[in-house]
Amino acid sequence: MIRQAVLEYDHSKDALENLPARIGKREALVLRGESGYSKAVRVSPRLADLPSVRFTGECSDEEVERLNGYRPDVWIAVGGGKLIDTAKRIAASQSVPLIVVPTLVSNCAAFTPLSVIYTEEGSYIRYDTFPVVIERVIADERLLRDSPYDYFKAGVIDTVAKWYEARYISGTTSRDAGIQSGLSLAAQCGKLMDLSIREQDFRRYGTDIRYIVDHVLAIGGAVGGFGDAGTRVAVAHAVHNALSRFDSTHHWLHGDKVGFGLVVQERLVASEDTVILKNWLQSIGAPTSLAQLGIRFDQIDELVTLIREETKIQGFRDFDDSERLKEILINLQEMVYK
């Protein structure tokens, strides 16, 4: 199935200024996070005139139920990925439209018809796919160019992953039009590795950075919208989910863990791109060893079991070789000491 969530995407210098006109006479309610919201208000003070409700920090079933007590004519999500995922879930269940104002360049949540659900403690449970009407994504350049750089970097890794994971599931071409479209967009995402993402470039916000931001926020999300299960997450995200069960990995961002998962995934299929990928991740300061992620040698068996569990839950092509996976992980544990 082809399913896109977004009607309009506006990435411009002062995109937020159009928000009141977009809302019109409707009763709007802002779902707000902490720092992102106050930065957005600084950029566009009129945002503070709208009634708002605070997001408690996890996209959990409990949080969705709590927020379902509010019923505006239109929801406005101002924040990061988990906040946006929560707002989508509520808007879809209430059949109410949503306007999204991303405050981080870290994920494609603003563009995907799905939500990743966590426990209240922050452990991954599942992802739900549903039809949601996102009227407009408002990507305000003033807000994004000052957003945290680490999140941007992790977002680029997560976007580059679209290519490798789509290729893992569907190969490089398909006779299914949706999957082929997803693969073409994913290939574009993979090529982001060729562009500079240094902090000074990000802050300058030139043409290349705009191009990258559009891929992180929008194009990356359209990949799964076209290809559906044929171009969604694969082993790299399974590794991410398994790693997230270890407290020692919690200070690493989503994309950082996905990047490590990509190295594991590409080694599993003996891909020639493994070295390029690893060098790229090292060059941007992302973890490429288990030691960096705080996983000890004696935890590898547990990690292997969790990764196998995750790949089964997600239902894509499984690899039948726990021994090989273990060998790869042992290799990636020790690497840092060599």
Ligand SMILES: [Zn+2]
């Ligand atoms: Zn991801």
